[in-house]
Amino acid sequence: MAQNHRELITACVEVLNSFKNLPDDDHTFITEVFSGCVRYHSVISVVTEAFYNRDGKNVLRSEENLYRVFVYLAIFRLDELGMPHFRKFVRAVDLNKMHKFLNFFFNDKSIRTWMKDSWVKIYDTSFVQTTLLSSLLGWLPELEDLLQQMQKEITNKLKLKKETVSSTEVKPFNLTRPRPRSVPMPMPRRLICFSLNIKIPKLKPFKPTPKTTYEKPEEENIMAAIREKNRRRAEEHLMEASRQRFACANPEKSEKTQRRMRDILVEEEQKLDFERHKSHPFPKALLEYLFLCLVAHQDENIPIKLNATSILREGKLYRQREQEELKKLERLEAGAKDASDFFEWQRKMRKQDLEAQFADVERRRLEGKLSHEEAIIARQNLIQENQEKARSMREEAAGLMQAYMERKMQEEIETRELVEKVLDTHENAKEAKKKLQVYKAKIVQAVTEESRELMKQALEEAEAEMQQKMLLIRQIRAAQAVPKTKFKTVDLAENAGYGFLGEMSIVELKERLSLLRMNSEAEEENKRDDILNTKQEKEQLLMETLETINRHRTEQSKAAAIRLEERKKGHNAKAVVDDPKLIDLQRKLEEKRQERKAQQTRLKIQPNKKTSQKLKQINAAKHMMEESRWRELEQRQEKIARLTSTNNPGRRGVPTS
Known part of the structure; x- marks a missing residue:
């Protein structure tokens, strides 16, 4: 029992902490909506549960209370609120969510069929007809207009029209009128400052801003002309230098180099194969036929172009095979045994x-x-x-x-x-408000006295700050008046004078660069001679390797033809596997299959009269909903056609066959 008392006290404290004092009308409206949603919970649940089961499968369950409130307002309070207030409530929430829910709820066919049937199970038919359906069906045309307007706003076909809001009637505040105060005699400003001991800082009269500040200075035009002149002079120097350039600094490549670069690019592009199709595996019969054709035409010397890498790789492979054969013959000569028995056993x-x-x-x-x-x-x-x-x-x-x-x-x-x-508890709050007003009046009186002292102190600080600013302005102007040196002479034969170890003048740098260029040309000539020698040696090696490859290929083709003939002679059909374990598994599989078929026949669902009738009703309702939807679409298209014809009376319609 003590635990229950503690929970009740905690609940009361939480309610008081979260309580907000609202106006009487708003408080009454919230209370009535809350009590109505709780009282007619079963009526509202019929609509919300059907919405979540059909059209609201992707809607959050946390928004269910929002939809409950709108169902209560539409069924029980729409006559009292009126259409303007209900429209404002709808527009205060997300437009897409409300259009989806209200489009489901304000459906004439749904209201007259399954909603009415569900409500009749809870309340009497007379109550459902008079209280629930009559008001909702009476407002249904205006609600459908609201849905169409929301649909157009969603599809950006209709711009929102500002509703005409009635002007606010000004009402005077019901405040206590203060007593008329005696008007004090005005005092001159000098006497006020004298009484408060305030020193007003005096500034020098400022000069008006000259008009040249807002005009473009003439120096900018002069500088632009000088820049244009320098640019043209630089272009002339560049053209002269390009006409009289040195032969060692020729940036263009020779014809031989350009030809080699083109050949390299062509070879690289030929290696690329981006549009290759994925092929199926090659048929074995066709592969054997091609191999026979290859053996038949092995005597014909068909030229095959090979690059240097493939020639050297294949030559190395054949040399390794020759060495292995020589080692094998040496072992046999020394008394080693042949591996034919082992190969037969392995097969x-x-x-x-x-x-x-x-x-x-x-x-x-x-x-x-x-x-x-x-x-x-x-x-x-x-x-x-x-x-x-x-x-x-x-x-x-x-x-x-x-x-x-x-x-x-x-x-x-x-x-x-x-x-x-x-x-x-509201009555006790009024006395507390009166005490609070008296306390606030005392605080205001104390604050005004403190503000006077602070104003006096602020004026003194402003005077000191103004003196510091004037001193700083004089210092800046004096620093700006000092002339500056802008030009510096350059000597190309002297060092920069920074004290680095590798420091040198521009003339010395040019001499060193010319010496380096001469040394690089000599090294280039030596490298060219070495490249020619290595190229000749490589060509000789490739010719010898090609002869070895051709010799080995002829021998391999002969051996392959012999093996193919032997394979054709010794080819046999696949042996049929006869295993008792497999026979046992086959028998078990047949038994399980028969058992499954028997269980399927036993568990066949017998048709129920109630379920079949319910399915027929659902299908009929679905068919009627589709017909009504198509009828609404046709009516909407006809309405749009009529509107377009009225808006464009001079345009003639195109006859349709």
Whole structure:
């Protein structure tokens, strides 16, 4: 019991902390909306739950109370509010969200069919017809106009029109009128300053700003002309230097260099293959046919262009093979045995491994099918269990809903009592306001006295600051009046004088650069001779390597033809794997398949009359909704056509066949 008392005290404190004193009209409106939403919770839930199940699957659940408030206002308070106030409430929220919800709610067909049927289950037919439907259906044409206007605003087809707002009526404040004060005699400014001991700083009279400050100075035009003259002179020097340039500084490349660069670019571009298509694997039969054609035409010398890298790589490969053959012959000559027996044994073992691999693949395939059948059976069992769980959960949910409604009614009674207690505390707040006004008046009197002292101190500080600024201005003007040296002579034969180790003059730098250029030309000639020698040696090596490659290729083609003939003679069909484990798996697979088929026939869902009738009703309602939607679209198009024809009376329509 002590815990419950503590929770009640905490709840009361939280309500008082979060309480805001609102005007009486707003407070009454909020209270009535809150009590109405709680009282007609079942009526409002019919609309909101249907919205979340159909059109609002992507809408946040945290916004459900917002939609509940609008449902309550539209059904019970629209006659009292009127259309202008309701439109303002709608525009105060996000336009897209409200259009989506109100388009679902203000549907004539939905209101007359499933909403009415759901409300009749809760209240009497007379109450539903008079209280819920009559007001809503009466306002439905104006609500549909509101929806069309919102749709046009969303699609940027209609600009918002400012509503004519009535002018505010000025009312005087109901304040206590102060007593008339005696008007004091005015005092001269000099007497006021004398009485307060204030010294007013005196500044020199300033000169008016000259007109030349706002005009463009003549020096800028002179500087622009000088810059244009220097630019033309620099262009003339550049043209003269390009005509009389030195031969050693020729930036253009020779014809031989340009030709080699073009060849290199062509070779690099030929290597690129961005538009190559992905091909399918080459057929084995066609591959064997091409190999036979290659063997038949092996005597013909078909020229194949090879680059230096491929020639050297292939030559190295053949040299390694020759060395391996020589080593093998040396071992046989020394008494080593031949490996033909080992190769025969290896071939048999590979054949056995291949058969075992085929059996393993078949076993995995059968096991996969078997596991698939078992999964189907398990899924059917799971569906049956889920149906049982769903039935029990529906029964449990019905009981919880009943308890929830009872708890809601109890909470409504408690909130009403709490609101009545809070209203009693408003009377004590008026006395506290009067005490607060007296306290504030005392504070204002003290602040005015302090402000006088601060004003006097501020005037003294302003005078001292003005004196400092005037002194600083005089110093800046004196510094600006001192002339500055702007020109410096340059001697190309002297050092800069910074004291660096490698410091030199411009003349010495030019001499050193000319010496370096001569040394680089001599090194270039030596490198050119070395390149020619290495090129000749490389060509000789390539010719020798090509002869070796041709010799080995002819021998390999002959050996390949012999192996192909032997393979054709010894080709046999694949051995059929006969494994008892596979036969056992096949038998189990057939048993599981028969079991699954039997369970499917046993678990076939029998058609229920109620569900079939409900499905027919849903399909009929859906068909009617589609027809009404198409009818609305046609009416809207006809209305648009009429409007366009009235707006453009001189334009003739195009006849349609």
